[in-house]
Amino acid sequence: MAMEDPDKKTEVVLLACGSFNPITNMHLRLFELAKDYLHETGKYKVIKGIISPVGDAYKKKGLISANHRVTMAKLATKNSDWVEVDDWESSQSEWLETLKVLRYHHQKLLSPDPTNSLQNAIPLTKPGRKRKQEPNRHDPVKKKNQSPDIKSVPQVKLLCGSDMLESFGIPNLWKLEDITEIVENHGLVCISRAGNSVQKFIYESDILWRHKNNIHLVEEWITNDISSTKIRRALRRGQSIRYLVPDVVQAYIEKNNLYSPESEDRNAGVVLAPLQKHASDSKN
Amino acid sequence: MVSRTPLILLACGSFNPITNMHMRLFELARDHLQKTGRYQVIEGIMSPVNDDYRKKGLVSARHRIAMAKLALETSDWIRVDPWESEQETWTETVKVLRHHYNESLRLLQSKKEFMKNKWPIERSTEDPLSYEHSVLPELKLLCGADFLQTFKTPNLWKEEHIKEIVEKFGLVCISRAGSDPAQYISESDLLTQFQHNIFLVKEWIQNEISATQIRYALCRGLSVKYLIPDSVISYIARHNIYTEESERENEVWTRDGNKSLFRGST
Numbered sequence: 001m002a003m004e005d006p007d008k009k010t011e012v013v014l015l016a017c018g019s020f021n022p023i024t025n026m027h028l029r030l031f032e033l034a035k036d037y038l039h040e041t042g043k044y045k046v047i048k049g050i051i052s053p054v055g056d057a058y059k060k061k062g063l064i065s066a067n068h069r070v071t072m073a074k075l076a077t078k079n080s081d082w083v084e085v086d087d088w089e090s091s092q093s094e095w096l097e098t099l100k101v102l103r104y105h106h107q108k109l110l111s112p113d114p115t116n117s118l119q120n121a122i123p124l125t126k127p128g129r130k131r132k133q134e135p136n137r138h139d140p141v142k143k144k145n146q147s148p149d150i151k152s153v154p155q156v157k158l159l160c161g162s163d164m165l166e167s168f169g170i171p172n173l174w175k176l177e178d179i180t181e182i183v184e185n186h187g188l189v190c191i192s193r194a195g196n197s198v199q200k201f202i203y204e205s206d207i208l209w210r211h212k213n214n215i216h217l218v219e220e221w222i223t224n225d226i227s228s229t230k231i232r233r234a235l236r237r238g239q240s241i242r243y244l245v246p247d248v249v250q251a252y253i254e255k256n257n258l259y260s261p262e263s264e265d266r267n268a269g270v271v272l273a274p275l276q277k278h279a280s281d282s283k284n
Numbered sequence: 285m286v287s288r289t290p291l292i293l294l295a296c297g298s299f300n301p302i303t304n305m306h307m308r309l310f311e312l313a314r315d316h317l318q319k320t321g322r323y324q325v326i327e328g329i330m331s332p333v334n335d336d337y338r339k340k341g342l343v344s345a346r347h348r349i350a351m352a353k354l355a356l357e358t359s360d361w362i363r364v365d366p367w368e369s370e371q372e373t374w375t376e377t378v379k380v381l382r383h384h385y386n387e388s389l390r391l392l393q394s395k396k397e398f399m400k401n402k403w404p405i406e407r408s409t410e411d412p413l414s415y416e417h418s419v420l421p422e423l424k425l426l427c428g429a430d431f432l433q434t435f436k437t438p439n440l441w442k443e444e445h446i447k448e449i450v451e452k453f454g455l456v457c458i459s460r461a462g463s464d465p466a467q468y469i470s471e472s473d474l475l476t477q478f479q480h481n482i483f484l485v486k487e488w489i490q491n492e493i494s495a496t497q498i499r500y501a502l503c504r505g506l507s508v509k510y511l512i513p514d515s516v517i518s519y520i521a522r523h524n525i526y527t528e529e530s531e532r533e534n535e536v537w538t539r540d541g542n543k544s545l546f547r548g549s550t
Contacts, residue, residue, distance in 0.1 A: 025304065025510040032507035079514060222497055222511065225490035234489070240311035243304040244489060246510075247358055 009045040011154035012038060014189060015105055017089070017098050018164075019228065020053045021063055022253060023073045024245050026226035027051070031083050034159050034189040037218040047154065049083035050105060057095040058273050062232060062264040066090035068256065075248040095273035098158065099178040102186050106156045157216075158182060162192035165215075166201050168208070172278040176207070183211035191218045235259040288324035290421040291317060293456060294384055296368070296377055298495065299332045300342055301520065302352045303512045305493040306330070310362050313426050313456045316485040326421065328362035329384060336374040341499060341531045345369035347523060354515040377425070378445040381453050385423040392421065424483070425449060429459035432468045432482075435475070446474060454481035461488050502526040 014034050020027060031049040038044040053069045054060075066087070073085040089101045165188065168174050182188065192198050198217060202208040208215060226244045234241050236259060241250055253259065271279075293313050299306060310328040317323040332348045333339075345366070352364035368380050432455070435446055449455065459465045465484050469475040475482065493511045501508050503526060508517060520526060 028510040032509050036506045080509075222494070223490045223492040227489075230489045239315045242311050243308045244491065 009043060011047045012044045013048045013050060013105065013109060013154060013156045014046060014159040015050045015052060015102060015156050016159040017052050017101055018054065018160075019058070019060055019063055020051060020069050020073050021060075021228045022069065022231060022245060022249055022258070023051070023076045024226040024228055024231055025243075026224050028076060028080075028083070028246075029220075029224055030159055030161065030191050031080075033191050033218050033220055034216075035082075037216065038189065046082070049080075049159075051077065051083065051085045052089045052101055052105075053085070053087070055090045055092050055095055057093065059095075059267045059270045059276075060272060061267045061270075062229075063267060064258055064263050068252075068258055072249045072252055075252055076246045078248070095277070097175070097178055097274070099182055102156055102158060102182060106186065109154050109156060155187060157187040157189050159189045160191070162190060162196050162198045162201075165190045165192075165198055168205070169201070172275050172282075173272075174274070175278065180207050180211075183208060183214050187214040187216070189216045189218060191220050193223060194219050194221060232259045232264060236261055236264065287419060288322060289419055290326045291323040292327045292329060292384070292388055292421055292423045293317075293325060293426045294329045294331060294381060294423055295426040296331045296380055297333065298337070298339055298342055299330060299348050299352055299364075300339075300495050301348065301498060301512060301516055301526075302330070302355045303493040303495055303498055304510075305491050307355065307359070307362065308487075308491060309426055309428070309458050312458055312485050312487055313483075314361075316483060317456065320483075323422070325361070327388075328359075328426075330356070330362065330364045331368045331380055331384070332364065332366075334369050334371055334374045336372075338374075338534045340534050341496070342534060343525050343530050347519075347525050351516045351519055354519055355513045357515065376442075376445060378448050381423060381425060381449065385453070388421050388423060422454065424454040424456050426456045427458070429457055429463050429465040429468075431455075432457055432465050432475070435472065436468070443474075447478075450475060450478040450481055454478075454483070456483045456485060458485045458487055460490055460492070461486060499526045499531060503528050503531060 014031060016027065016030060018027070035046040035049070038046050051073050053066060053073055054063075056063065056066050070085060070087045070090055077083045077085055086105070088104060089096055168179050190198060196219075202212055202215060202217075231241050231244060235253065241253075245253075293310060295306070295309065297306070314325040314328070317325050330352055332345055332352060333342075335342065335345050349364055349366050349369060356362050356364055365384070367383060368375055435441055457465055469479050469482060498508050498512060502520060
């Protein structure tokens with residue numbers, strides 16, 4: 001057994017989940033900021049960035065087809081040598097909890113052998129937890145779980161903005177046990193603007209506070225408010241989005257005429273998938 | 285049908301280096317002016333300041349021009365002009381405006397001559413290049429809201445220059461949500477008099493990429509990807525432009541404050 005090098009850095013994969021509707025320079029910036037931050041601690045080495053667009057089953061208002069969103073993200077990361085797009089989440093027919101996506105990528109990291117892909121698709125289930133119906137499911141194969149103490153085990157951390165972190169507080173959006181497992185087993189890298197309220201939010205939550213060493217807060221000094229919502233709004237109004245999204249993304253949007261008042265009305269009145277799911281779960 | 289006035293946007297600044305935000309200002313301004321129905325924005329000009337400006341951390345104009353060129357390669361209407369940076373000394377803003385305005389007239393005149401020689405028969409009166417109906421282009425200064433404020437700084441501007449800028453040319457002033465440039469205008473009699481020629485554009489998508497912060501990040505080996513174009517990042521790396529040393533450039537030799545203030549941090 002190899003001796004553990006105390007100076008060895010932990011390898012990290014940054015995973016960003018979201019609508020990416022469309023992807024913007026701000027999304028891409030998050031990766032750069034997170035990587036710089038983690039490297040500066042001297043304890044981590046960021047080996048990969050993964051963009052995982054949410055599936056259409058998320059039912060968010062204005063969410064256009066995953067095909068387009070994945071394509072745009074791929075175009076946007078074409079000349080990045082470390083950030084890539086993964087469409088596993090978006091190709092599932094049902095909405096998946098973020099934790100499941102984290103687990104999937106974590107397992108994939110531990111066993112990169114492609115023949116293990118079926119195993120990678122199956123989340124570890126906790127005893128006693130109700131499993132929701134999942135299509136194309138095979139019998140679960142128990143994977144040997146590596147001890148989290150070993151430093152050489154790479155980690156998959158969830159990369160997000162302060163809005164996602166603070167969305168932990170929205171009733172029925174997240175399961176408490178999911179949040180716990182995310183911060184306990186994986187970790188968060190949260191990018192926010194100077195003067196934000198994230199620290200206060202963490203302070204006010206026992207779960208987050210307990211795992212605050214695994215929640216990395218990165219301050220972004222360059223105010224960068226390029227939200228996808230604003231991009232879509234600008235497009236509806238015939239305004240330019242150049243220099244807010246990569247040129248190739250802007251060209252793709254224009255060519256395919258992606259965003260309109262009609263597309264913004266998609267899923268209007270439909271309950272967001274996690275809200276629906278957690279409401280029905282609690283009924284059972 | 286009212287024909288639109290051709291309009292040229294001119295932005296002066298250090299562009300040290302050029303950032304996505306600089307280019308964004310042009311896009312915002314164009315959208316706004318086209319929306320008024322009165323203008324047809326035909327060109328955007330970026331005019332990097334002369335090295336003689338002596339601002340702290342200002343790298344050679346040769347590089348700043350080269351970077352701007354790379355950044356604007358994919359723009360079909362914005363270009364960088366080296367005239368200001370090629371002058372022997374620093375040039376007042378109003379003179380830069382005058383130069384580019386005269387250039388645009390010259391160009392228009394030579395186009396008209398060309399057309400006249402090519403097609404001696406009278407052209408349609410709707411053609412803006414028609415020598416029958418020549419709609420003179422307008423040239424407006426594109427700037428941030430902080431620029432308006434600088435008019436108040438004592439001894440920074442000559443009163444007659446401010447007047448010429450707002451009367452003869454005009455301003456297109458981009459500000460972010462939360463700031464109120466209309467207030468500065470109301471506080472100045474001169475600006476109020478020509479407020480019809482000061483276009484206020486609000487940027488709702490906050491994107492404050494200051495070139496100063498870009499330089500700091502570069503000196504510290506931090507990423508600036510997606511804040512400035514990839515081609516500019518490569519150029520900076522290739523020529524090793526922004527370093528701790530370059531930041532100290534002009535530190536001792538700054539000119540008296542009245543010239544270094546008004547361009548702002550860009």
